[in-house]
Amino acid sequence: MGNYRKKIIELFSLLLSLAGFSLTAQPGDRWKAGSAGELRDTVQTVYCFVEIENNPWSFSEKATMLASLHESQQWLISQANRWKTPLYFHTDELVEGRNILFDSISSGTGSGKERVDWIGNVVKKAGYRNARHAYRKMSKKYHNKKLHVVVFARADGISYALRYAKGMSKKKYFLEGILVYQRYDNGAGMPVTSIIAHEILHIYGAWDLYTTYAQTREKHTKATELYPDDIMLRVGYDMEILKVDRLTAWLLGWNTQEEEIFEWFRPGDYSK
Numbered sequence: 001m002g003n004y005r006k007k008i009i010e011l012f013s014l015l016l017s018l019a020g021f022s023l024t025a026q027p028g029d030r031w032k033a034g035s036a037g038e039l040r041d042t043v044q045t046v047y048c049f050v051e052i053e054n055n056p057w058s059f060s061e062k063a064t065m066l067a068s069l070h071e072s073q074q075w076l077i078s079q080a081n082r083w084k085t086p087l088y089f090h091t092d093e094l095v096e097g098r099n100i101l102f103d104s105i106s107s108g109t110g111s112g113k114e115r116v117d118w119i120g121n122v123v124k125k126a127g128y129r130n131a132r133h134a135y136r137k138m139s140k141k142y143h144n145k146k147l148h149v150v151v152f153a154r155a156d157g158i159s160y161a162l163r164y165a166k167g168m169s170k171k172k173y174f175l176e177g178i179l180v181y182q183r184y185d186n187g188a189g190m191p192v193t194s195i196i197a198h199e200i201l202h203i204y205g206a207w208d209l210y211t212t213y214a215q216t217r218e219k220h221t222k223a224t225e226l227y228p229d230d231i232m233l234r235v236g237y238d239m240e241i242l243k244v245d246r247l248t249a250w251l252l253g254w255n256t257q258e259e260e261i262f263e264w265f266r267p268g269d270y271s272k
């Protein structure tokens with residue numbers, strides 16, 4: 001009888017550990033919500049070009065940005081494949097052949113105080129009622145619940161991600177995306193391909209590993225030691241040397257081997 005009980009307990013703890021195993025990779029994280037659900041299988045990208053009057057995108061500037069978008073997608077696919085994860089992108093324009101006009105475009109300064117309502121604003125200009133409405137319509141149109149918006153702004157600034165977490169207004173923010181500026185705010189050219197990849201990874205759950213308003217210098221130093229080429233630590237022109245390393249891959253659900261140190265890197269702007 002004692003033996004039988006022991007067997008039951010063993011079986012029960014085995015089941016528990018199996019459940020624990022499948023629960024790695026941040027499944028309950030409040031930031032793993034929103035339209036950018038999981039970066040695997042087929043993901044829909046919807047892009048648009050935003051400009052102000054008298055400062056329009058030229059045809060060749062747009063072509064350059066779209067080439068970078070395509071390159072960043074190819075890079076993400078190859079990184080996912082390194083982690084044995086299938087990934088494909090479908091890409092479409094928000095409003096075919098039409099740029100979206102704003103009265104002004106504020107610059108991103110990397111302060112964490114940038115405007116976060118871009119996606120809601122662009123989809124309204126495209127005829128949707130709000131971000132949630134656009135998400136519902138688009139997920140039907142593309143037969144895909146995993147989608148994000150890439151907004152190219154003809155202005156200078158530090159690009160950033162527009163993320164949704166449980167507890168935020170779905171109506172305003174459920175549809176996630178990124179805002180990509182044309183140049184840095186000092187007018188310098190920037191490595192657009194790696195910046196697009198970095199920001200897209202944010203909306204699918206990746207954390208900054210460099211010093212920001214929400215990330216400490218101490219963690220930056222540790223990340224430099226452990227994940228020197230991770231794209232969440234640094235961006236650059238040479239995509240060949242950048243990669244999605246263990247921690248970032250775990251946050252994305254590509255790496256199921258959780259390590260104790262991972263959670264320590266959680267930045268303040270991804271608080272639980």
Ligand SMILES: [Zn+2]
Pocket residue numbers: 198202207208
């Ligand atoms: Zn970042």
